[in-house]
Structures are given as structure tokens and as C-alpha cells.
Amino acid sequence: MKRNQVLVGGMPMPGRAERVVKALFLTLICAVVVFPFIGVISTSLASPEEVIRAGGFVMFPTDGIDLSAYRSILSGGTVTQALIISGFITAVGTTIALFLTCTLGWALSRRGTFGNKPLLLLVLISLLFNPGLIPTYLVVQQFGLLDSLWAVILPVSVSAFNVIVVRAYFVGLPAAVIDSARIDGASEWKLFWHIGLPLSKAVVAVVGLFYGVGYWNSFFGALLYLNDSSKWPLQLVLRTYVVNGVEIGAQELGTAGEALPPQTSIQMAILMISVVPILCVYPFIQRHFAKGVLTGAVKG
Amino acid sequence: MSTDEPRPVTRRTLLAGAGAVGLAGVFAGCSNDGRGGTSGAGDSGSRAQVRPAYVRYAGVKPDLAGAEYKIPDAFNRYPADPVTAITTPPGDGRPINVMTYTNTPIPPKLEQNQFWQELNKRAGSPIAVSLTPSVDYTQKFATAVAGDRLGDIFLVGNVPQVPQMLQARAVDLTPHLSGDNIKKYPFLANLPEAAWNAAIFGDKIYGIPIPRGAIWSQVLYSRVDILEKQGLKAEVKSLDDFAELCKQLTDKRQNRFALASSPTQFVQCMFGMPNTWSENGKSVVSYLEHEAHEQVFEFLRKLWSSGWIHPDAFSGQNQDLKVRFGNGSSPLVHDTFSAWPSYLQTAVDKTARIGTIAPPKHDGSGQARIWLGAPAAGFTAIGKKAEGRVETLLSYLNFLATPFGTEEYLFRKFGLPGVHHTLTDGKPVLNTRGFSETQLGLLYQADAPWTIFLPEKEGSSEAEFNAMKQTCTEAIVNPVAGLYSETNVRKGPQIGEDITQVTNDIIQGRKPVSAWAPAVKKWKSGGGDKIAEEFAQALEASR
Numbered sequence: 001m002k003r004n005q006v007l008v009g010g011m012p013m014p015g016r017a018e019r020v021v022k023a024l025f026l027t028l029i030c031a032v033v034v035f036p037f038i039g040v041i042s043t044s045l046a047s048p049e050e051v052i053r054a055g056g057f058v059m060f061p062t063d064g065i066d067l068s069a070y071r072s073i074l075s076g077g078t079v080t081q082a083l084i085i086s087g088f089i090t091a092v093g094t095t096i097a098l099f100l101t102c103t104l105g106w107a108l109s110r111r112g113t114f115g116n117k118p119l120l121l122l123v124l125i126s127l128l129f130n131p132g133l134i135p136t137y138l139v140v141q142q143f144g145l146l147d148s149l150w151a152v153i154l155p156v157s158v159s160a161f162n163v164i165v166v167r168a169y170f171v172g173l174p175a176a177v178i179d180s181a182r183i184d185g186a187s188e189w190k191l192f193w194h195i196g197l198p199l200s201k202a203v204v205a206v207v208g209l210f211y212g213v214g215y216w217n218s219f220f221g222a223l224l225y226l227n228d229s230s231k232w233p234l235q236l237v238l239r240t241y242v243v244n245g246v247e248i249g250a251q252e253l254g255t256a257g258e259a260l261p262p263q264t265s266i267q268m269a270i271l272m273i274s275v276v277p278i279l280c281v282y283p284f285i286q287r288h289f290a291k292g293v294l295t296g297a298v299k300g
Numbered sequence: 301m302s303t304d305e306p307r308p309v310t311r312r313t314l315l316a317g318a319g320a321v322g323l324a325g326v327f328a329g330c331s332n333d334g335r336g337g338t339s340g341a342g343d344s345g346s347r348a349q350v351r352p353a354y355v356r357y358a359g360v361k362p363d364l365a366g367a368e369y370k371i372p373d374a375f376n377r378y379p380a381d382p383v384t385a386i387t388t389p390p391g392d393g394r395p396i397n398v399m400t401y402t403n404t405p406i407p408p409k410l411e412q413n414q415f416w417q418e419l420n421k422r423a424g425s426p427i428a429v430s431l432t433p434s435v436d437y438t439q440k441f442a443t444a445v446a447g448d449r450l451g452d453i454f455l456v457g458n459v460p461q462v463p464q465m466l467q468a469r470a471v472d473l474t475p476h477l478s479g480d481n482i483k484k485y486p487f488l489a490n491l492p493e494a495a496w497n498a499a500i501f502g503d504k505i506y507g508i509p510i511p512r513g514a515i516w517s518q519v520l521y522s523r524v525d526i527l528e529k530q531g532l533k534a535e536v537k538s539l540d541d542f543a544e545l546c547k548q549l550t551d552k553r554q555n556r557f558a559l560a561s562s563p564t565q566f567v568q569c570m571f572g573m574p575n576t577w578s579e580n581g582k583s584v585v586s587y588l589e590h591e592a593h594e595q596v597f598e599f600l601r602k603l604w605s606s607g608w609i610h611p612d613a614f615s616g617q618n619q620d621l622k623v624r625f626g627n628g629s630s631p632l633v634h635d636t637f638s639a640w641p642s643y644l645q646t647a648v649d650k651t652a653r654i655g656t657i658a659p660p661k662h663d664g665s666g667q668a669r670i671w672l673g674a675p676a677a678g679f680t681a682i683g684k685k686a687e688g689r690v691e692t693l694l695s696y697l698n699f700l701a702t703p704f705g706t707e708e709y710l711f712r713k714f715g716l717p718g719v720h721h722t723l724t725d726g727k728p729v730l731n732t733r734g735f736s737e738t739q740l741g742l743l744y745q746a747d748a749p750w751t752i753f754l755p756e757k758e759g760s761s762e763a764e765f766n767a768m769k770q771t772c773t774e775a776i777v778n779p780v781a782g783l784y785s786e787t788n789v790r791k792g793p794q795i796g797e798d799i800t801q802v803t804n805d806i807i808q809g810r811k812p813v814s815a816w817a818p819a820v821k822k823w824k825s826g827g828g829d830k831i832a833e834e835f836a837q838a839l840e841a842s843r
Contacts, residue, residue, distance in 0.1 A: 051623075052626050073405075075732055078405070078406060078736075133442065134442065138446060141449070146449070223439075227399075227430035227449075228430070229431050230410075237406060240402065240431075263617075263619040263623075264619070
């Protein structure tokens with residue numbers, strides 16, 4: 001290594017040409033991600049005429065901002081109400097799911113607990129075999145959950161994959177800490193609540209995010225179990241707007257109406273409404289992300 | 301773009317459907333009983349007695365009468381004093397639970413929905429609707445069958461073993477609707493005869509059809525204003541003539557491509573291919589086996605490779621076609637007659653004029669025949685649990701089938717004047733509130749026969765009427781339309797998808813034309829032959 005070379009992060013600083021190429025390459029990759037997103041925002045805000053003139057996708061609106069797509073979705077109050085329902089499902093669902101997953105993960109991570117091995121096997125089997133649409137529906141029906149929001153929350157409140165991730169994290173906790181707490185007289189519940197959980201914030205945050213995003217995006221359960229559309233979560237309500245565009249849609253109406261905003265702007269507005277809440281949560285959880293997912297995968 | 305309803309059938313759906321039927325577990329023998337006849341006139345014996353009588357409603361006089369041309373009536377204006385067709389509300393005060401699908405955003409809930417409240421009042425019963433986006437309906441329906449939660453009235457989904465399912469879960473409506481019995485429900489009696497095929501299984505009537513027919517025939521739309529600007533006529537006389545028109549209309553510097561989508565069916569009609577199936581003695585033959593396919597492909601490949609078809613034709617959504625046609629970037633598009641209003645609504649240019657081009661015979665020896673659209677979009681049945689209320693429920697459906705020109709129709713489609721629509725000079729126009737509150741899926745419970753009514757633009761109703769008169773009167777009928785084949789339900793969507801894939805690949809030059817014959821062979825062995833056999837039996841039994 002040359003003596004007067006500048007080191008960056010312990011590595012020799014690359015040459016100018018190399019840096020330019022890297023910068024260009026990274027800019028290009030960023031552009032590939034950012035441009036469509038700008039397009040989504042622009043199209044949702046462009047005027048109907050401009051969208052049709054541009055053939056459906058506007059990059060930089062020139063006619064000024066037009067909120068008609070948002071207005072058309074938010075009028076009638078259906079979407080606002082669905083937002084509240086989705087918020088409820090996500091908050092309550094994630095809390096319940098985290099509680100169940102962490103307690104189960106803890107129990108499975110403790111050696112010698114009752115039925116440890118068979119239980120773990122049961123969890124693993126559910127990774128391989130799916131119960132299928134009709135049996136799941138019948139179970140939900142027989143529990144009397146149909147037409148209640150619990151039908152959307154409870155059946156998916158334990159994900160085997162997340163249990164495995166959490167369990168692996170718990171297994172990786174230093175045995176000495178737990179042993180010393182036990183010597184001090186801590187009960188199993190205290191061990192979990194005061195030692196295990198605080199040490200595992202990273203994995204809880206990540207698994208919480210998995211559940212949160214899952215609940216936020218879920219529509220299929222609601223579709224099957226909720227007959228009353230006033231109980232529908234956001235994603236299912238928004239689906240009725242998108243489906244409208246994909247399939248026969250307006251032509252089947254056979255009725256004249258005040259001009260509605262073009263389908264593309266509505267779809268893009270829908271995208272914004274459904275993505276923004278999740279985007280707001282990400283920055284707070286991001287710092288746990290790599291650690292939470294990786295720990296348990298590789299012990300270090 | 302829909303001669304078929306949007307019902308994507310995946311492997312999972314099929315299994316689910318099979319599961320549904322298996323779990324319900326009470327179905328009787330599985331013989332594929334024959335089905336209703338294909339034409340009212342051709343029926344004989346007991347079947348003729350089962351068939352509901354057709355009594356045309358004469359209470360409203362159309363501006364242009366379509367009956368003699370086998371096309372819908374057309375209206376320029378909504379009649380000034382709409383007839384009140386139903387005087388006493390059909391309901392019995394008890395809730396009516398309906399399960400159906402929707403293609404529009406869901407409506408606001410009852411408390412915030414004046415249209416819904418008024419509907420309940422007029423129906424005489426609170427209407428509870430369970431709506432599902434149409435693309436998801438098959439799955440929802442399968443679970444509802446399994447859980448025995450179909451409601452009082454339900455739109456029959458695309459699941460296997462429909463006849464057995466109906467026997468177990470639906471009321472046999474034959475005593476109420478067959479022959480003259482239907483006259484008790486005059487607006488159900490006004491539904492076109494051919495539409496009933498879909499709802500008749502064996503010698504039993506199990507439902508009320510949602511009529512379509514000629515309006516679902518596909519036609520080549522053209523932007524007459526653009527054609528005229530270029531001094532072109534909206535008319536073609538032969539295959540070469542059509543190619544020349546496409547060439548003239550394409551201008552890549554202006555980013556303009558003649559065709560918004562591949563005109564596959566249009567060209568197939570030019571070569572005289574039968575409408576999906578054709579009769580050959582006692583058997584039926586699929587149009588896939590027609591000898592002219594290679595010529596059709598050669599021509600379509602030429603259209604594609606010359607750049608006369610929009611490059612996104614195979615990847616975009618249905619809505620994109622309307623945008624391309626509306627902004628003039630593709631002045632020709634192949635779509636159903638029912639799509640006319642949506643093309644009027646998406647036209648940016650107020651001087652835009654819409655016309656149609658009838659297909660000529662490929663060699664220029666006259667006009668070719670187009671394919672007649674499916675007679676029904678589906679049918680609704682009445683749940684067995686509601687057997688005691690059949691007459692009330694039929695009266696409710698009768699109320700939903702009140703035709704154009706009546707007070708009830710105006711209310712169903714446009715809501716209340718001043719609240720949901722404004723009526724000026726016989727042109728009701730839905731406002732935003734009307735658009736959102738009226739979407740209760742009523743048109744997929746029961747509906748009136750289709751009428752041509754295009755108040756968006758003066759003269760449009762007449763233009764569509766004339767276009768349909770020119771093409772639909774002689775349109776080719778699908779002989780097995782409305783008949784049931786178990787294999788078609790189970791395997792049809794999958795093998796059909798494979799054929800579509802090969803078709804698209806060949807047109808885009810990804811596969812040679814010679815790939816067609818093996819693909820058809822595979823289709824036949826993969827279920828096509830069995831479907832043909834079942835349809836032939838059903839057709840035979842229906843006579």
C-alpha cells in the first residue's frame with residue numbers, strides 16, 4: 001500500500017474515475033427507484049385532461065395541481081371510515097400478534113419446558129402445510145367470528161416464520177444473564193418480561209413491523225369474512241376502485257355521469273393513500289432492522 | 301372487452317371450489333343433465349312448458365325500436381313522465397340479504413346513504429347487500445357455499461358442479477316461472493328468451509338471468525373525426541383495405557398507432573370463423589379448429605411487425621384502451637357495444653366522434669358476420685333457506701327488472717332528482733354523490749333488458765343503434781351459449797389461458813405460426829375434446 005494514500009473506513013480511497021463511475025451507477029439506481037415514485041405522485045395530482053393527453057402517466061404536471069382524484073376517493077366517507085378500521089386492525093392485531101408470538105417464542109426457546117419438542121414441530125409443520133381456503137373459513141365460522149373484525153385479526157395472529165425468528169433470538173441471549181436472574185429468584189414470567197424482552201427490542205421491532213405491514217395490507221380475510229362492507233378495511237375498499245379499472249367497469253354502468261377522474265389518477269391516488277402511513281412508520285423502526293433480522297440467523 | 305365475465309380461476313380457486321362442493325357433501329348424483337334450449341322457437345315437448353313465457357313490456361315507446369333487428373331499443377331522451385310500473389312495494393318488511401358482485405367502488409353505509417334508505421322504502425324491505433369485487437367473487441362464493449351463507453338471493457358464481465350445488469342450495473323456481481306462471485312478474489317475463497338458457501338446468505328453472513346479448517357483441521370502434529381529417533372513410537372492403545387503413549392511420553412521429561389492441565376477433569370474423577363453437581351434425585366443434593387460423597395469424601403478425609398495433613396492446617389494462625382511443629393515440633379499438641358510453645366519457649376532444657367499422661369478408665366479397673355476445677351475464681338464484689318467501693323475493697327481483705322509461709328504472713340507475721342527478725331536457729346526469737351512493741350492485745341482482753341511451757352527446761344513441769342494426773342482426777350465434785359443461789368450468793379457464801398465451805406469442809412473433817397446431821392439439825387433449833362432448837350432449841338434451 002502506498003504511504004500517502006487516504007484511507008476511508010480503513011479502505012484505500014478509490015481513484016477519481018472509479019468514484020465517478022460509482023456515483024453515476026448509484027444515481028442511476030436511485031433514479032430507477034425514485035422516478036416512478038415521482039410519477040405516481042404527479043399522476044395522482046395531475047388534471048384529468050393532462051392524464052388522458054399523456055396517455056395515462058404524467059411525470060411533471062404542467063397544468064397545476066388537481067386534487068379531483070383524491071376528492072373522488074374521499075367523498076362519501078367510505079375511505080375515511082376504512083382508514084380508521086385499518087388503523088384499529090393494525091394496532092390491535094399487531095399488539096396481539098406480538099404478544100402471542102413472543103410468549104410462544106420464549107416458551108419454545110426454553111429447554112425442558114413441557115411439550116417443547118412436539119410444539120416446535122407443530123409450528124414448523126404449519127410452515128409446510130397450509131390449511132386452505134374452505135377449512136379456514138369453516139373454522140372462523142364455527143368460532144362465530146364472521147362479520148366481526150376479529151375474523152381478520154385472530155386467524156393470522158401467529159406466523160410460524162416470525163415465531164422461529166423470535167425464538168432464535170431468544171436462544172441467542174447470553175445464558176449467564178438469565179441464569180443469574182433465576183438465582184436471584186425471578187419467576188419464568190419475570191425472566192421473560194424483565195430480562196428476555198428488554199434485551200430483544202430489535203427483533204420485537206422487526207417482527208412487529210412484519211405483522212403491522214401484514215395487517216395493514218391484508219384484504220383477503222376481510223373479503224371472505226366480512227359481508228357488511230361498512231366494516232371493510234382500507235385495502236379492500238381501495239381494491240374496489242382498482243378492479244373498476246381492470247375489468248368492465250364504467251361500461252357496465254350504462255349510465256351517464258359527471259366526468260370522473262381518469263382511472264390512472266385514481267389508482268395513483270390510491271397508491272399514495274395506502275403507502276404513506278407505512279412510509280411514516282419505517283424511519284422509526286429502520287435502525288432495528290438489520291440487527292433484528294440478522295440476529296438469530298448468524299450467531300456472532 | 302368482455303364477452304365473458306371477469307372470473308379469474310386459479311388452481312387455488314378450483315381446488316377451493318371443489319372443496320366447497322365436497323364439504324357441502326349433500327349433493328345428489330352428478331349426471332350432466334341437459335340444459336335449456338338455445339332458441340325459444342326450437343324447443344319442444346316438456347321443455348317448451350318449462351320455459352318462461354316471453355311477454356314484451358309495451359308501457360314505454362322507444363324512439364327507435366330494435367326488436368325486429370334483434371337489437372336493444374334506443375332512446376334519445378328519458379321519457380318526460382316516466383311510467384310508475386309498480387304500485388305496491390314488493391317486500392314483506394323482513395330483511396332481504398343479497399350476495400352479488402360489483403365493478404364499482406362500494407357505496408357509503410346505510411346511515412349516510414340516502415339512495416339506500418329510499419331503496420329500502422320502495423322495496424318494502426331492508427336490503428342488505430354483501431358486495432365483492434368481481435375478480436374475487438369466485439372465491440367468496442366458494443366459501444359461502446361451504447359455510448351455507450349464501451343469503452336469500454345470490455348471484456351464482458363460477459364453481460364446479462353448479463347443477464348439484466343449485467339442487468342443494470337453491471329453490472326450484474319452475475312452479476313460479478315456467479310457462480304462463482311468470483306473468484305474475486311482468487318485468488321478469490320481459491327478459492329476452494335467449495337469456496333464460498343460463499338459468500335453466502334440466503327441466504328446472506333455478507334463477508333469473510341478467511340479460512346481455514347483442515350489446516355484448518364486439519365491434520371495431522373508430523374515431524370518425526380523425527379519419528375524416530385524413531380524408532379516410534370509416535369503412536373497409538377487404539383484408540388489404542383494412543391493412544391500408546391501419547397504415548394510413550399510423551404516424552410514429554406523432555406517437556400514433558392505428559389499433560389500441562390486437563383486432564384478433566375482428567380478423568377472425570373476416571375469415572368467417574364460427575362464434576366459439578359451431579354445430580357439426582350431432583357434435584360441436586371449437587372455432588380453434590378452423591382452418592383459416594394460419595392466415596389470420598399471418599395477417600395479425602403483419603399488423604404487429606409493421607407497428608400498426610399499439611406497443612402496449614398486450615401488456616396494458618382495459619382502461620388504457622379507452623385512454624388511447626380518447627386521446628387519439630389509437631383511433632381504432634375493438635370492444636363491446638356496451639362500452640360505447642365509456643368511450644364517450646373518456647374523449648378529451650369535444651369534437652371527437654365515434655363510429656364503428658363492420659368487418660368485410662377477407663376477400664372483399666361482401667360483409668362478414670360478427671359474433672353475437674353472450675345472452676346473459678350470469679343469473680341470480682334464491683337460497684333454499686328463503687323458500688317460504690319465494691314470492692316476495694321474486695317480486696323484489698321483478699322490481700329490479702323494471703325497464704327503461706319507468707319511474708323505478710330512473711330511480712335505480714340515477715337515484716333521486718336533485719340529490720343524485722339533475723334532469724335537464726330528458727338527460728339525467730349523475731352527480732358525484734349519485735355515483736357513489738347508487739353502487740349497491742343492483743344490476744347484478746336482476747336487471748332490465750339493455751337499452752341504448754347515450755345522453756352524453758346528441759345523436760349518439762342513434763349512431764349506436766344504426767351500428768348495431770348493421771352488424772348484429774345477422775350476427776353469428778354461439779350454439780352452446782348458456783349451456784353447461786362441467787369440464788368447461790373446471791378446466792376451461794386454464795386451457796383457454798394457454799391458448800391466449802400462444803395466440804399472443806404468435807402475433808408478437810415470439811412463436812412461429814406453426815406453433816398453433818400443436819397448441820390446439822394440446823387444448824383438445826387437455827379438456828377441449830371433453831368439453832365439446834359435454835356441450836354436444838347438453839345441446840342434444842336441450843332439444
